[in-house]
Amino acid sequence: MAKIEDEILQGFLRRLSESDKVPAETMKGLTGMVNEPDRLRIGTVMALIEHTTGEALA
Amino acid sequence: MIQVEDIRIVEFRGIRDLKISFGCDSYSIWGPNGSGKSGVVDALDFALTGDVSRLTGAGSGGVTLAKHGPHVSRRDDPGSAFVAVTVRDTSTGDVATMTRCVKTPGAYTLDPDLPSLRASLSHVEQHPELVLSRREIIKFIVAESAKRATEIQSLLKLERLGEIRSTFRSAKSKTAAALKASGTAEKSAQQALERHFDLPALAVSDVLAVANAKRLVLGLEPLTDIDDPTDFTIGLAEPASRASLDKASAGRDVAAVLVVAEAGSLESLEELQAHVGTLEEDPQLLESLKTRNLVESGLPLVVDERCPLCDKAWNDLGELTAHLEAKRDRSADAARLQTDINRSAAGVARELRSVEKLVTPLIRVARQLDLAETVSEFEEWSQRLVTRAGALSTLDQIRETCPALVTDPLCLPDASASLLDGLTAAIDAVPDPSATDAARTFLTIAQERYASLRATRSQQAKAQAADDAAAAIYDSYCGALDEGLAELYATVQDRLSEFYRFINSDDEGDFKASLDPVAQRLDLLVDFHGEGLFPPVAYHSEGHQDGMGVCLYLALMEQLLGDEFRFAVLDDVVMSVDVNHRRQFCALLTTYFPDVQFIITTHDEVWARQMQQSGLVSKPHQSRFLSWSVETGPVVMEGSDFWDRIDEDLDGDDVSSAAARLRRNVEARLAEIAEQLGGMVPYRSSGSWDLGEYMNAVKGRYSKLLGRAASAAN
Numbered sequence: 001m002a003k004i005e006d007e008i009l010q011g012f013l014r015r016l017s018e019s020d021k022v023p024a025e026t027m028k029g030l031t032g033m034v035n036e037p038d039r040l041r042i043g044t045v046m047a048l049i050e051h052t053t054g055e056a057l058a
Numbered sequence: 059m060i061q062v063e064d065i066r067i068v069e070f071r072g073i074r075d076l077k078i079s080f081g082c083d084s085y086s087i088w089g090p091n092g093s094g095k096s097g098v099v100d101a102l103d104f105a106l107t108g109d110v111s112r113l114t115g116a117g118s119g120g121v122t123l124a125k126h127g128p129h130v131s132r133r134d135d136p137g138s139a140f141v142a143v144t145v146r147d148t149s150t151g152d153v154a155t156m157t158r159c160v161k162t163p164g165a166y167t168l169d170p171d172l173p174s175l176r177a178s179l180s181h182v183e184q185h186p187e188l189v190l191s192r193r194e195i196i197k198f199i200v201a202e203s204a205k206r207a208t209e210i211q212s213l214l215k216l217e218r219l220g221e222i223r224s225t226f227r228s229a230k231s232k233t234a235a236a237l238k239a240s241g242t243a244e245k246s247a248q249q250a251l252e253r254h255f256d257l258p259a260l261a262v263s264d265v266l267a268v269a270n271a272k273r274l275v276l277g278l279e280p281l282t283d284i285d286d287p288t289d290f291t292i293g294l295a296e297p298a299s300r301a302s303l304d305k306a307s308a309g310r311d312v313a314a315v316l317v318v319a320e321a322g323s324l325e326s327l328e329e330l331q332a333h334v335g336t337l338e339e340d341p342q343l344l345e346s347l348k349t350r351n352l353v354e355s356g357l358p359l360v361v362d363e364r365c366p367l368c369d370k371a372w373n374d375l376g377e378l379t380a381h382l383e384a385k386r387d388r389s390a391d392a393a394r395l396q397t398d399i400n401r402s403a404a405g406v407a408r409e410l411r412s413v414e415k416l417v418t419p420l421i422r423v424a425r426q427l428d429l430a431e432t433v434s435e436f437e438e439w440s441q442r443l444v445t446r447a448g449a450l451s452t453l454d455q456i457r458e459t460c461p462a463l464v465t466d467p468l469c470l471p472d473a474s475a476s477l478l479d480g481l482t483a484a485i486d487a488v489p490d491p492s493a494t495d496a497a498r499t500f501l502t503i504a505q506e507r508y509a510s511l512r513a514t515r516s517q518q519a520k521a522q523a524a525d526d527a528a529a530a531i532y533d534s535y536c537g538a539l540d541e542g543l544a545e546l547y548a549t550v551q552d553r554l555s556e557f558y559r560f561i562n563s564d565d566e567g568d569f570k571a572s573l574d575p576v577a578q579r580l581d582l583l584v585d586f587h588g589e590g591l592f593p594p595v596a597y598h599s600e601g602h603q604d605g606m607g608v609c610l611y612l613a614l615m616e617q618l619l620g621d622e623f624r625f626a627v628l629d630d631v632v633m634s635v636d637v638n639h640r641r642q643f644c645a646l647l648t649t650y651f652p653d654v655q656f657i658i659t660t661h662d663e664v665w666a667r668q669m670q671q672s673g674l675v676s677k678p679h680q681s682r683f684l685s686w687s688v689e690t691g692p693v694v695m696e697g698s699d700f701w702d703r704i705d706e707d708l709d710g711d712d713v714s715s716a717a718a719r720l721r722r723n724v725e726a727r728l729a730e731i732a733e734q735l736g737g738m739v740p741y742r743s744s745g746s747w748d749l750g751e752y753m754n755a756v757k758g759r760y761s762k763l764l765g766r767a768a769s770a771a772n
Binding site: 003007019049050 | 214216225226228229232233519524526527528529530531535537538539542543546617618619
């Protein structure tokens with residue numbers, strides 16, 4: 001991963017961690033995806049959001 | 059990162075067999091145009107990346123590495139063409155030789171095969187920009203803003219950041235659509251419960267009043283509140299059977315469908331029809347929409363007068379760019395229209411699904427009344443509504459469905475009015491149940507519809523949470539991206555300004571550049587002698603533009619690689635910069651990049667000497683390419699190698715190559731001697747002389763000098 005890309009993605013995670021709209025499990029999943037960029041695809045992102053936000057409500 | 063110790067090039071491009079020892083130090087290769095210098099650049103490019111950018115860029119149609127990588131006389135034998143590069147890992151100090159053959163460009167051998175060095179070479183393989191020509195440099199400067207953004211983002215490996223933004227934007231759109239759909243479902247469920255209670259709204263007190271009146275009939279305790287989950291049937295020994303019919307509630311369900319059927323329209327349809335009509339009336343808009351992606355991807359690839367999309371040759375690069383930009387602008391209008399169409403189609407789909415939710419209770423009522431034909435008609439109607447709503451998801455489907463929507467918005471069954479009237483009559487004909495049965499049925503249906511409302515509300519809460527999270531993800535990402543890029547471009551603009559001032563301190567000591575990301579563009583404006591900020595091509599000379607290009611490149615590489623920036627090949631990149639500023643350019647490289655190994659080619663002898671004088675390269679780290687021929691390749695100022703190669707030719711019984719090599723080398727050396735003695739050759743505008751002419755010039759001048767020496771001695 002290029003240095004600039006890595007810095008921006010880490011900045012993204014820092015900002016996201018300050019949001020109260022994102023459950024801890026969603027945050028954890030996204031952190032994993034950011035560190036393994038090939039996993040960052042629409043299907044996996046949608047599945048993560050729907051599953052973890054639904055779980056957080058339950 | 060790696061640095062290059064030496065290179066051996068065999069039967070590659072214009073080179074037959076050449077070895078150069080760089081010694082992991084900066085190195086200059088100089089010689090006239092056509093002497094084979096760029097063959098070394100191509101060989102380094104090939105060895106390190108498996109590709110030759112000059113053979114694969116725009117304007118290289120029909121040229122391939124496999125066919126045109128090998129020397130022209132070995133063009134059918136890619137297995138004979140290879141490049142071996144001995145590299146040193148700057149972190150570990152490990153040294154190994156990588157060899158890459160044109161026949162298998164995707165793979166290389168490494169001897170010794172050290173994993174750490176392979177990792178470093180993989181890193182280098184991802185950075186073809188380490189080998190840079192003037193063509194690449196100048197494109198950063200002269201490109202229009204959108205193309206510059208693409209080029210620079212590509213160099214900085216930022217494309218994936220854009221892809222991630224698209225992914226998060228797409229996720230946000232999907233969750234927003236899901237939220238709207240669940241909102242529609244919740245509204246339908248709420249309206250079903252309101253109809254059942256015959257209330258205009260579900261105020262708790264009103265609901266309790268109606269429910270408790272029914273419970274009183276059944277002798278049940280009144281409910282005091284509506285909690286989650288409230289059970290309207292609590293205390294009932296058993297709920298009403300599914301065959302039980304609440305005549306009043308069923309009547310209101312039929313009446314609701316009647317209202318919709320009689321209106322026969324959809325609120326969003328008129329808007330959708332207007333948008334689709336605009337699209338259908340203008341075939342160019344539709345065409346623009348179809349070619350939008352193609353044109354957008356083609357624009358950044360325009361580098362000469364040949365269209366990168368259709369290969370058509372244009373008279374002028376500006377005309378071609380303007381033509382494609384006009385197409386892109388038209389397609390932008392079309393894209394906005396497509397967004398409008400999709401939005402109104404989604405509205406129509408939601409309305410169709412709402413109607414379907416109204417029809418569903420009627421199927422149950424008709425089934426309870428044993429009206430088989432009515433059940434069948436309503437089931438088919440329900441299915442048509444679902445299918446039609448589903449057919450409004452893509453532009454082609456919307457265009458195809460729109461005429462049918464206009465003709466029959468609700469895809470009503472034939473004789474829908476009589477079907478509904480018949481159902482009403484059948485409901486009316488059902489004998490009135492006892493008060494207790496009616497109350498039991500009312501509470502049972504109330505409970506079913508309340509459970510349905512609770513389920514849709516739960517779904518709505520989940521959709522809301524998902525949408526909130528997706529929006530937070532997208533906003534956080536865009537914020538981080540914008541901030542990161544703004545910081546990056548600010549740093550690059552400052553370093554570009556600093557480097558340029560260093561080179562041009564004599565006449566532009568107050569120079570500053572502004573690199574401003576705006577939407578999908580990257581505007582570059584530069585100061586012109588304190589008169590204001592202008593595009594680089596507005597007032598600056600070509601030489602100054604070259605200088606800016608190299609400064610921008612160096613600033614970008616600093617950001618891209620940081621301390622890992624230890625190697626770069628610059629292929630005649632400052633050819634238009636004048637002598638004084640090139641001296642400063644040497645100073646720039648030694649001052650700001652003392653640990654970087656630069657391999658620099660030039661056709662300019664003066665600059666080659668400046669590189670030595672400035673200490674950028676030491677004397678042993680310089681090759682002079684004297685001349686080039688098809689048979690011998692470049693003739694390089696390296697005596698021992700020259701005789702060795704003649705021996706090799708003769709050992710291989712290749713007398714003609716040996717003779718050609720000997721002739722070219724003797725010509726080159728005689729040219730040197732003629733220059734040093736001041737020997738005169740006849741003027742020729744081509745600047746090219748043969749062996750006999752050089753020999754005559756040297757012999758004649760040498761005889762004269764000897765004669766003068768003899769006279770002086772006597």
